[in-house]
Amino acid sequence: MARVLVGVKRVIDYAVKVRVKPDKTGVVTQGVKHSMNPFDEIAVEEAVKLKEKKLATEVIAVSVGPTQSQEVIRTALAMGADRGVHVEVPAAEYELLQPIHVSKILAKLALDEKADLVILGKQAIDDDANQTAQMTAAVLDWPQGTFCNKIEKTDAGLTITREIDGGLETIKTKTPAVLSADLRLNTPRYATLPNIMKAKKKPLKKVTAKDLGVDTTPRIEVVSVEDPPVRKAGATVADVDALVAKLKEGGHI
Amino acid sequence: MWKYRTLNNCNLAVSSLFCSRLPANQTKFNAVCNSRNKSTVTENQSFMANIFRGSLVSKQVFPYPDVLNAEQKELTNSLIDPFERFFSDVNDAAKSDANSKMDDDVAKALWELGAFGIQVPADFGGLGLNNTQYGRLCGIVGANDLGLGITIGAHQSIGFKGILLYGTPEQKAKYLPKVAAEQVYAAFALTEPSSGSDAGSIRCRAVKTPDNKYYVLNGSKIWISNGGIAEILTVFAQTEVVDPKTGQKKDKVTAFIVERSFGGVTSGPPEKKMGIKASNTTEVYFEDVKIPVENVLGKEGDGFKVAMNILNNGRFGMGATLSGTMKKCIELATAHATNRVQFGQHLKNYKGIQDKIAQMNILQYATESMAFAIAQNMDAGSQDYHLEAAISKIYASECAWYVCDEAIQILGGMGYMVETGLERVLRDLRIFRIFEGTNDILRLFVALTGIQYAGSHLKELQQAFKNPAANLGLIFKEASKRAASTVGLGGTDLSVHVTDELLPSSKKTAHCIDLFGQTVEELLIRYKKDIIHEQILLTRLANAAIDIYSMVVTQSRATRAVNLNLPTAQHELNMTKALTIQASDRVINNLKDITSSRQKALNEQISVIAGTIFENGGVNTTGILDEN
Numbered sequence: 057m058a059r060v061l062v063g064v065k066r067v068i069d070y071a072v073k074v075r076v077k078p079d080k081t082g083v084v085t086q087g088v089k090h091s092m093n094p095f096d097e098i099a100v101e102e103a104v105k106l107k108e109k110k111l112a113t114e115v116i117a118v119s120v121g122p123t124q125s126q127e128v129i130r131t132a133l134a135m136g137a138d139r140g141v142h143v144e145v146p147a148a149e150y151e152l153l154q155p156i157h158v159s160k161i162l163a164k165l166a167l168d169e170k171a172d173l174v175i176l177g178k179q180a181i182d183d184d185a186n187q188t189a190q191m192t193a194a195v196l197d198w199p200q201g202t203f204c205n206k207i208e209k210t211d212a213g214l215t216i217t218r219e220i221d222g223g224l225e226t227i228k229t230k231t232p233a234v235l236s237a238d239l240r241l242n243t244p245r246y247a248t249l250p251n252i253m254k255a256k257k258k259p260l261k262k263v264t265a266k267d268l269g270v271d272t273t274p275r276i277e278v279v280s281v282e283d284p285p286v287r288k289a290g291a292t293v294a295d296v297d298a299l300v301a302k303l304k305e306g307g308h309i
Numbered sequence: 310m311w312k313y314r315t316l317n318n319c320n321l322a323v324s325s326l327f328c329s330r331l332p333a334n335q336t337k338f339n340a341v342c343n344s345r346n347k348s349t350v351t352e353n354q355s356f357m358a359n360i361f362r363g364s365l366v367s368k369q370v371f372p373y374p375d376v377l378n379a380e381q382k383e384l385t386n387s388l389i390d391p392f393e394r395f396f397s398d399v400n401d402a403a404k405s406d407a408n409s410k411m412d413d414d415v416a417k418a419l420w421e422l423g424a425f426g427i428q429v430p431a432d433f434g435g436l437g438l439n440n441t442q443y444g445r446l447c448g449i450v451g452a453n454d455l456g457l458g459i460t461i462g463a464h465q466s467i468g469f470k471g472i473l474l475y476g477t478p479e480q481k482a483k484y485l486p487k488v489a490a491e492q493v494y495a496a497f498a499l500t501e502p503s504s505g506s507d508a509g510s511i512r513c514r515a516v517k518t519p520d521n522k523y524y525v526l527n528g529s530k531i532w533i534s535n536g537g538i539a540e541i542l543t544v545f546a547q548t549e550v551v552d553p554k555t556g557q558k559k560d561k562v563t564a565f566i567v568e569r570s571f572g573g574v575t576s577g578p579p580e581k582k583m584g585i586k587a588s589n590t591t592e593v594y595f596e597d598v599k600i601p602v603e604n605v606l607g608k609e610g611d612g613f614k615v616a617m618n619i620l621n622n623g624r625f626g627m628g629a630t631l632s633g634t635m636k637k638c639i640e641l642a643t644a645h646a647t648n649r650v651q652f653g654q655h656l657k658n659y660k661g662i663q664d665k666i667a668q669m670n671i672l673q674y675a676t677e678s679m680a681f682a683i684a685q686n687m688d689a690g691s692q693d694y695h696l697e698a699a700i701s702k703i704y705a706s707e708c709a710w711y712v713c714d715e716a717i718q719i720l721g722g723m724g725y726m727v728e729t730g731l732e733r734v735l736r737d738l739r740i741f742r743i744f745e746g747t748n749d750i751l752r753l754f755v756a757l758t759g760i761q762y763a764g765s766h767l768k769e770l771q772q773a774f775k776n777p778a779a780n781l782g783l784i785f786k787e788a789s790k791r792a793a794s795t796v797g798l799g800g801t802d803l804s805v806h807v808t809d810e811l812l813p814s815s816k817k818t819a820h821c822i823d824l825f826g827q828t829v830e831e832l833l834i835r836y837k838k839d840i841i842h843e844q845i846l847l848t849r850l851a852n853a854a855i856d857i858y859s860m861v862v863t864q865s866r867a868t869r870a871v872n873l874n875l876p877t878a879q880h881e882l883n884m885t886k887a888l889t890i891q892a893s894d895r896v897i898n899n900l901k902d903i904t905s906s907r908q909k910a911l912n913e914q915i916s917v918i919a920g921t922i923f924e925n926g927g928v929n930t931t932g933i934l935d936e937n
């Protein structure tokens with residue numbers, strides 16, 4: 057029986073076409089649809105499944121970010137998490153918040169809440185950092201199981217199938233541990249409307265990074281955010297000979 | 310929230326406006342004014358009803374209502390995403406259409422989503438949302454699957470709405486949890502083979518048993534949505550009611566909650582329909598069905614009122630739903646016009662296409678503005694929304710048909726293909742002009758209800774005069790003249806309610822409202838009670854009323870957009886201005902036609918033509934090749 061801490065990040069919705077701000081300091085977030093990071097949804101689903109299988113006693117959803125982050129905590133609660141912790145970071149500071157900060161916060165919470173398992177999405181679809189789970193494990197000095205494809209409870213701990221290049225890898229780990237969810241771990245459930253209503257009544261605690269003793273002072277500076285270069289139009293060639301000639305001309309062969 | 314201070318001011322303005330039209334007999338003037346002031350609480354607050362008597366009661370339209378508090382708005386927003394995801398990930402509208410049935414696992418997921426008990430209080434297992442919040446979700450349904458919309462609409466908008474509105478605490482406790490979340494379907498059974506628009510003429514009959522414990526119901530209903538799957542039915546039947554005053558026995562309609570498990574309830578095979586195929590439509594038969602007396606819904610003999618109020622209460626949902634449908638059609642048409650190149654140009658660069666797409670959005674804007682004005686009025690506790698609800702049903706169903714049709718036109722051959730999905734929407738949409746009160750009947754309802762209201766006020770005027778009825782016409786003329794001469798050209802002034810940029814628009818609308826009130830009076834003078842037979846005129850009057858309502862709600866909403874500094878404000882203003890030009894022109898033409906002799910001659914001609922056709926059972930012309 058374990059207590060599971062799940063990280064949920066609020067990101068720009070996957071279906072939104074992201075636009076760069078005219079002053080190139082970042083991307084446009086105002087008036088843009090946000091939702092829970094898809095990999096975090098998978099993490100929440102896995103945690104809730106563990107609870108349904110009576111392998112976990114409690115699921116705690118954590119989000120680090122500005123006030124709006126509570127939206128994704130509510131979604132996690134509607135999916136079946138028991139309570140939420142919102143670590144408030146002011147919007148301006150949040151823009152420069154890095155995985156190192158988040159992992160320190162999560163590690164502190166994991167200890168404070170006496171969690172036996174931390175499950176995170178393998179990466180967030182906004183910054184694609186893919187670092188938080190690994191760093192959290194390092195801060196806690198716990199074993200890690202990243203890119204989980206399957207999580208099974210065994211007597212000694214957990215048997216985890218990981219997605220690696222070219223196949224799957226099976227490892228065994230003891231708990232407590234930090235896991236990160238890959239795409240094929242499960243299919244997340246929908247938060248149904250009645251559950252959203254019920255989630256309103258579940259507890260949501262608010263703390264600051266300072267309360268947790270984590271320094272979130274930015275250590276980086278954003279110099280410029282640019283659109284990807286526009287792909288130049290191609291050309292059609294008459295036959296293979298012309299193609300070969302063109303390639304030679306361009307120094308490609 | 311409603312701005313109560315502003316409202317009270319409006320009330321005063323209304324009273325004084327009314328009084329200014331009374332005769333200059335000071336004593337009676339004061340008496341009527343006082344009685345009016347006392348009765349403001351119960352006074353009809355409907356904007357539309359009041360323009361029939363040429364007066365302005367603005368509280369239900371200006372300022373644009375805003376009834377949800379911050380928490381309710383946030384909650385509503387949190388429901389949008391999962392609701393939309395159901396449609397994008399689970400539901401398959403095309404498949405349900407092709408199979409004439411929603412898949413069982415889709416239906417199950419829809420129940421789990423909570424979509425069948427949206428307005429049932431949380432204590433009874435529902436979501437406990439109000440009309441405005443329900444309307445927001447309806448828009449999503451309308452954008453995705455109208456057939457599914459009928460299944461959940463027939464269930465909660467009419468099927469068990471009677472229990473919500475009229476149910477006793479026991480009835481609510483017994484039935485609401487089932488229909489809200491326990492996968493028990495409900496249906497509304499009013500229509501019969503010989504009783505469609507004329508709902509008072511139903512033949513189903515319920516007879517009380519001698520021990521007064523049961524009613525025994527016999528008869529049949531047709532075209533009942535969810536008829537084949539419903540376990541709980543709201544059924545209307547004739548019952549013998551004794552008038553407590555006269556002691557006379559009389560047939561009156563009574564509403565009942567009927568469970569299929571009572572025995573004797575059977576249903577026919579699913580009807581094959583043009584559209585909304587995902588929904589189940591059947592005949593329902595009642596053979597000696599024993600209904601416990603405690604299952605009477607509302608009072609015995611009040612069934613007609615119960616039925617009408619259920620329908621009135623649910624109508625706003627259609628506007629909300631169809632504004633979502635239109636939005637989707639516009640999206641598809643916009644995407645096509647943006648990408649498709651013909652004659653070396655993207656379609657969007659052609660003025661003809663621009664005209665179509667702009668027109669489509671203007672109608673969508675007006676439909677949505679109506680739906681959410683009404684929903685919010687209802688949530689603010691208004692009882693006077695029936696005219697507006699009927700107007701919005703007519704408007705929404707006709708605009709949606711037009712918009713979908715034009716979307717198909719913009720997409721050309723592509724629009725005609727099943728794959729695109731618009732042909733299904735067009736088939737689905739056709740029923741909306743027919744069911745829950747045909748648009749033709751609702752037009753008469755709008756015109757006659759308004760006229761009746763105006764007439765009752767004129768009667769008050771008449772009593773104030775205490776003149777013999779013979780002079781009624783004269784009094785009407787006087788009143789009409791006075792109304793027009795009170796302030797320059799007309800008495801109506803909307804300028805205080807709209808943003809500066811809409812002042813010219815509001816002036817046009819005010820002129821229409823003045824003309825409207827005068828036309829109603831003229832009609833009353835000319836036709837008196839016989840106005841009821843002048844359906845062509847009544848329909849024109851209703852059309853004018855609909856156009857006026859569309860102008861007022863859009864002007865109010867665009868003003869709101871400006872006041873809130875919304876990024877879309879200028880676009881909303883532009884659409885409102887365009888709509889006002891078109892709608893006010895139509896209003897003036899319609900109103901002029903009502904009283905013009907040329908139009909009267911035309912109407913008579915039309916009657917003669919129709920008479921000939923009916924006499925001959927169809928077309929009665931000699932074919933070009935048939936003469937000899």
